Amino acid sequence: MMITIKKTVPIGKLALSLFLLFWAVIQIYPLVWLALFSLKDNSEIFGGNIAGFPKTPKWENYPDALKQGGVLVYFFNSLLVTGVTIVLTVLLSSTTAYAISRMKWKLSGKVMAFLLLGMMIPVHAALLPLFIVLSRLKLLNTYLALILPYAAFALPLGVFILTGFLSGIPREMEESAAIDGAHIYRTFFSIIVPLIRSAIATVAIFTYLASWNELMFAVTFISRKEFSTLTVGIMSMVGSYVTRWGPIGAGLMIATIPTIIIYILLSKQVQKSMIAGAVKG
Numbered sequence: 001m002m003i004t005i006k007k008t009v010p011i012g013k014l015a016l017s018l019f020l021l022f023w024a025v026i027q028i029y030p031l032v033w034l035a036l037f038s039l040k041d042n043s044e045i046f047g048g049n050i051a052g053f054p055k056t057p058k059w060e061n062y063p064d065a066l067k068q069g070g071v072l073v074y075f076f077n078s079l080l081v082t083g084v085t086i087v088l089t090v091l092l093s094s095t096t097a098y099a100i101s102r103m104k105w106k107l108s109g110k111v112m113a114f115l116l117l118g119m120m121i122p123v124h125a126a127l128l129p130l131f132i133v134l135s136r137l138k139l140l141n142t143y144l145a146l147i148l149p150y151a152a153f154a155l156p157l158g159v160f161i162l163t164g165f166l167s168g169i170p171r172e173m174e175e176s177a178a179i180d181g182a183h184i185y186r187t188f189f190s191i192i193v194p195l196i197r198s199a200i201a202t203v204a205i206f207t208y209l210a211s212w213n214e215l216m217f218a219v220t221f222i223s224r225k226e227f228s229t230l231t232v233g234i235m236s237m238v239g240s241y242v243t244r245w246g247p248i249g250a251g252l253m254i255a256t257i258p259t260i261i262i263y264i265l266l267s268k269q270v271q272k273s274m275i276a277g278a279v280k281g
Contacts, residue, residue, distance in 0.1 A: 031256065038062070038249035045245050058246050065237075065250040070225065074233030075254060081143055081229060082211040085150040089207045090200055092151065093158030098188055100159070101166040102174070112163065118156035123216065126153075131220060145221040146229070150211045158203040165199040166192070201266045208262060212255075230255045 037045070039057040049055070065071045096115070100108045130149055131140075139145045169192070177187045193200070215231040222228050228236070234251045237243070 031260075034249060034253055034256065038246065038253045040249075041246050042244060061246040061250040062254070064244075065247040065254065069237050069247050069251055070233055071230070071251045071254055073226065074228055074230045074251075077143070077227060077233075078212060078229040078231075078255075079258070081146045081150070082208055084143070084147050085154065085211045086204050086207050088147065088151045089154040089158050090204055093155055093203060094162055094193065094196070094200060095188070096155070097159045097162035097166055098192060101163045102171070102192075112159070115156045115159050118153070119160070123153065127216065127220060130217075134221060140221055141224045141227055143227065145227075146211075146214075146217055149217055149221075150207075150214065154203075154207040154210055157206060161203055161206075162196060162199050165196045169195055205262065205266055209259075212259065 033051060036053060037050070038061055039054045039059065040049070041058050041061075044054060096111075099105075100112050126149075134140050134145050134148075139148075173191055173195075174187050177191055182190070213231065214229075215235070218229045218232045219235075222232065225233075225236075230251070234248060234255065237248050237251065
């Protein structure tokens with residue numbers, strides 16, 4: 001005679017699983033809605049079928065957005081501006097954090113405090129001064145008009161995150177490298193950078209989100225179409241009298257794809273960074 005034992009699921013665990021499932025649906029639904037929206041035309045969108053499946057998918061909305069709407073040019077501009085901003089921010093924030101946390105010099109604390117002050121400055125307060133400075137430097141309507149401000153505003157947060165991680169790394173590793181004859185640059189790039197890889201990924205994602213989705217600087221500092229980013233380009237697709245919302249939805253969907261890819265590639269690194277930060281805290 002065989003005896004079977006039934007495992008009961010605790011009510012608390014079941015409730016937590018249901019809550020997380022409900023939260024996942026809430027987070028994923030807007031993306032599904034946008035995908036369906038991008039396959040409709042105006043008659044279907046304003047005909048009462050804005051949230052349902054399209055009767056006849058309008059796949060031509062995507063070629064129209066890329067060619068007629070100019071989304072391909074805007075996508076390249078956003079990719080270039082965001083990519084250079086991420087590289088510049090990661091390089092400057094990592095080297096600055098290393099100098100502040102690992103080197104002995106009198107002004108390290110004051111420099112850190114000065115950088116952290118940048119996190120308290122609202123972006124709107126810097127809009128007019130930045131416009132005047134960029135105008136005098138003749139940088140308006142160039143990629144640098146966006147790259148430099150984006151990197152400057154992302155630098156304080158990057159230094160703050162990386163400094164916390166660097167403070168938890170034992171100094172004996174650098175001392176051993178120095179005994180073996182490694183200079184400071186080799187020590188930093190060969191030993192320190194691999195150890196803070198998860199923190200660097202976190203800084204890169206925060207910088208990406210801030211740069212990729214930014215609109216105010218892009219509207220103010222860029223007025224020429226060949227330098228406009230996705231946020232400005234998609235906004236310009238709205239017509240004065242008639243607006244084709246299907247291609248706009250397609251453009252928004254195209255703009256969302258890089259975010260999904262980056263999340264898939266770097267999600268594990270960000271999770272490690274959060275766990276390490278929680279353990280240190």
